[in-house]
Amino acid sequence: MISFVLGVEDLADTRFGISPIHETVLSFRVLREPGLYALHLPWRRSVLGRLDALDTELLTALVGPDRALPDFLTPRPTRFAATFEEELTTVRRTPPGIVRRDVLAAYPRGRLPDVLREIAADDDAPALALRDAVCAALQRYWDVAIKPTWPQMRLVLEADMTYRARQLALGGARLLFADMHPNLRWHDGVLHIDKMIGRHRVLVSGRGLLLLPSVFAHKPAPPVSPEQPPLLAYPCRGVATLWAPTPTADGAALTSLLGAPRTRLLGLLDEPLPTVEIARRLTVTPSAVSQHLRVLHATGLVSRTRDGRHVLYRRSPLGDQLVAPASQSVFAAEVG
Known part of the structure; x- marks a missing residue:
């Protein structure tokens, strides 16, 4: 279980954001484990044939055995709706030590796939090479797999935020988190996130909690590392309508x-x-x-x-x- 302890000021600073790079990275799980993401199978079928095979091998390897992803790939957005290019620039600046730490954290029991194995060496060169290769693959992947449908995805995300804002206005934090996901529980100023590979308690301590509705998240997804700023990506409403074929109108x-x-x-x-x-x-x-x-x-x-x-x-x-x-x-x- 991961818990966020929020004071009064933290609740006052709880806000929403939209992150295209979060959506891009979380979609790797759909490519790797399609059986768990039935709603996204139409999207998966539409993009598979257009993806570069080596890029796909590298990017899906970043999904750990427990479906954890390296935190450096999903930086906390600096504004409400940063562009993909802005967020990718942040990823490109990640120090090699952080790259190594986050990749190893996604594989807590070791056994790295071959394409990531050199990252385990206590040397900055493999980490820098991996970071640069991942960023280049991310740009190509975004252009093919996410960018064409990003406007529709963003509308679904914005609709969810409108609903959540109304929940907050009607019933405060308790109602805001009540139907977000069964794994979330709000009690006495603490947001508990069950069924996590991590086991830590984060004091938000004036940093506020950033909430990111997500098309590709299948359950609440906080950072793996307790050192990261408080953030929670969660499954948004309306995903089932996203890939449905549009009927022809008269x-x-x-x-x-x-x-x-x-x-x-x-x-x-x-x-x-x-x-x-x-x-x-x-x-x-x-x-x-x-x-x-x-x-x-x-x-x-x-x-x-x-x-x-x-x-x-x-x-x-x-x-x-x-x-x-x-x-x-x-x-x-x-x-x-």
């Missing part, structure tokens, strides 16, 4: 359901846009757009998130299922 039926203005607006939101930009593109007033957005958001067809002074709207996974190439012609209608 454009006329969609217009009958939503009306021409909202149908065109929904088709426009395949990227995050503020109200003023939507109004500009549709040549209507912001107030007209706001009325339609309120309805679309209330019905779960669009998601929204704040970015500085602006609220950005984007089509939700549910909205994506309604909008298909066959229905694009209806978006030429005027919004009124």
Whole structure:
């Protein structure tokens, strides 16, 4: 069991984040043990034939026998939603001693695979070579396996955070963690994480707890090392919808359901846009757009998130299922 002891200030500083490199690294487990990740089998089938065989061998070797991963591959994000390239830069700067420590920690009973065996030597050169090789493979893997579907994955992650924020507002930390996962238990200011290979108690001590919803996490995943800053990746809601095939929509039926203005607006939101930009593109007033957005958001067809002074709207996974190439012609209608 791993436990996080959170004081009042730690709870006040508990926050959410999105980490593309966490998702990338956690997906290695799906490649290595597909039987445990039935929901992700469509994704796995779609990427396997496009991956470099040597990269796959190296990256999946980093998954230990207990499915632990070296902590240096998943650095704590420095901001809410860092880019993959920013996070990979952090990994590239990892000192060789940390690389060696974290790889060996993922294999607590030894027996390293051949591709990692040289890391055990008390020498910086093999650790540096491994770090650089892993980073190069990570970049190629991201480009092929994760980047093409990252926008859809991010929407699922953001939807989970919206739900969790509501849970926190309604019932505090107890309700926030209540249905996150059966292995999580909140009691007397301590968050207990059961069925971990580690056995330690971490005093958060003013550092705050960072929560990362994850598409590929099958259970709560704190850092293996107690020396790492407090962080918890956890399985997010809605993963089952992510790889489901999108049904073909009937454009006329969609217009009958939503009306021409909202149908065109929904088709426009395949990227995050503020109200003023939507109004500009549709040549209507912001107030007209706001009325339609309120309805679309209330019905779960669009998601929204704040970015500085602006609220950005984007089509939700549910909205994506309604909008298909066959229905694009209806978006030429005027919004009124």
